[in-house]
Amino acid sequence: MDAEALFDEMAAKLVPRGASTGAMFGSRALKLADKVFATSGQGRIVVKLGAGTPPHASALEIGEPFDPSGKGRPMKEWIVFDDGQDPTTVAGFVEAAYELALSRRA
Secondary structure, three states: OOHHHHHHHHHHHHHHHOOEEEEEOOEEEEEEOOEEEEEEEOOEEEEEOOOOOHHHHHHOOOOEEEOOOOOOOOEEEEEEEEOOOOHHHHHHHHHHHHHHHHHHHO
16 A cells, blocks of 8 residues: 555544644645644655654654655654555554644643
């Protein structure tokens, strides 16, 4: 499953639970209370997992820190997954990002 199809699947699952769709950096985004927690574009899914959290540490084993500028300055809470990663695993990280966003909203 490619990143766009996985994003669509996760949006279908999370929008009924309170998430919404939008855009960030010209990519499609999943948001909770206007805060982006996942994006998809250019064959990648990027998720905000909270630096230092167990999901963030686990994600670093298969993903990479997200560096939108390409200048060696990654965003500390964001991890990028390319097409070809196990979709079930990546979906789990999107779910973890949603749960983190939900916990920060309260």
